[in-house]
Amino acid sequence: HLVERGGTEVARYVPAMSEEVNQRLAMTARVRRALERREFRLHFQPIRRVADTAAVAIECLLRWPQPDGGFVPPLAFIPLCERSGLIGELGRWVLREAATTAARLAAAGRDDIAVAVNVSAGQFAGRDLPGEIQRLADEFGLRRGALHVELTESVLMDRPDHAMDTLRRLQRQGVRVALDDFGTGYSSMSYLSDLPVDTLKIDRMFVARVDADARSAAICRALIALGHSVGMTLVAEGVEHAGQHRWLSENGCDQVQGFLFDRPQPFDETFAALGGQRGRELAGEAPADPAP
Numbered sequence: 001h002l003v004e005r006g007g008t009e010v011a012r013y014v015p016a017m018s019e020e021v022n023q024r025l026a027m028t029a030r031v032r033r034a035l036e037r038r039e040f041r042l043h044f045q046p047i048r049r050v051a052d053t054a055a056v057a058i059e060c061l062l063r064w065p066q067p068d069g070g071f072v073p074p075l076a077f078i079p080l081c082e083r084s085g086l087i088g089e090l091g092r093w094v095l096r097e098a099a100t101t102a103a104r105l106a107a108a109g110r111d112d113i114a115v116a117v118n119v120s121a122g123q124f125a126g127r128d129l130p131g132e133i134q135r136l137a138d139e140f141g142l143r144r145g146a147l148h149v150e151l152t153e154s155v156l157m158d159r160p161d162h163a164m165d166t167l168r169r170l171q172r173q174g175v176r177v178a179l180d181d182f183g184t185g186y187s188s189m190s191y192l193s194d195l196p197v198d199t200l201k202i203d204r205m206f207v208a209r210v211d212a213d214a215r216s217a218a219i220c221r222a223l224i225a226l227g228h229s230v231g232m233t234l235v236a237e238g239v240e241h242a243g244q245h246r247w248l249s250e251n252g253c254d255q256v257q258g259f260l261f262d263r264p265q266p267f268d269e270t271f272a273a274l275g276g277q278r279g280r281e282l283a284g285e286a287p288a289d290p291a292p
């Protein structure tokens with residue numbers, strides 16, 4: 001209908017644009033239908049201590065399974081949901097699912113494992129995220145700190161005052177906040193030191209060649225020193241090789257996440273791979289249960 005509305009002059013360039021608009025509208029309709037039909041799933045990927053690889057948290061990663069057995073990657077539809085306003089509903093579903101997962105962990109005696117949720121701009125700016133999390137924590141009887149939030153720097157840049165206020169409220173509630181993909185954004189050092197954020201996740205881009213390339217190593221060393229100087233926990237994402245793990249261990253990174261340890265998987269598989277005793281044994285503590 002965009003073509004019809006345009007006059008002749010407009011119509012000359014409208015077809016190409018309307019093609020893109022149509023594709024976006026079609027995708028939005030598909031996402032809406034998928035939400036109604038409950039097609040979305042969460043997969044989980046553990047975040048582990050560098051020293052003994054004991055899991056400390058599991059990150060929720062959104063999956064949209066397709067009939068062919070594959071899935072649409074989250075970055076193929078989340079930005080679109082941001083623009084169409086669907087992100088509110090999708091984000092609410094993810095948060096509720098994360099809270100359900102935290103309750104399952106607690107019921108299984110693993111409330112030492114937190115559940116980390118990725119939150120995008122539309123969820124952070126336009127909504128009462130702290131209130132939403134608190135209501136879920138109350139409803140599911142979650143312990144303080146059971147849920148973590150991951151944000152990218154760009155999410156905070158939109159409305160810095162609102163962001164600071166929201167971060168402080170989350171902190172008061174005991175919700176740990178991580179800056180995701182850290183190093184790819186534009187945060188100034190002074191801004192960072194004021195930020196009520198607990199964790200920096202070093203972007204995979206810098207981790208990829210950390211043990212092979214002097215520049216990557218220098219950047220990671222600087223990010224670790226910077227984060228530690230303001231009391232933050234450092235996580236390296238995208239760890240795929242033992243050499244990277246060794247480098248991160250030798251250079252004081254606190255936690256690691258990546259295919260070397262875990263692929264994102266459904267809850268049952270992730271739970272089985274948490275290695276309840278493995279981490280503690282490596283840390284030199286006695287296992288809680290006798291071996292079967």
Ligand code: C2E
Binds near residue numbers: 094240259260
């Ligand atoms: P992210 O939060 O930085 O998540 C890490 C991404 O890297 C995930 O991709 C994960 O599958 C992938 N990954 C983990 N370990 C490795 C590794 O060792 N090597 C490589 N090459 N990749 C690894 P995924 O699942 O496609 O998610 C992409 C992004 O989509 C996420 O980046 C996050 O920003 C966003 N996202 C995912 N789930 C959600 C969600 O529920 N809500 C929101 N708002 N965003 C989400």
Ligand code: MG
Binds near residue numbers: 059118150180
């Ligand atoms: Mg993340």
Ligand code: MG
Binds near residue numbers: 180181201
């Ligand atoms: Mg990340």
Ligand code: MG
Binds near residue numbers: 181203
């Ligand atoms: Mg990333």
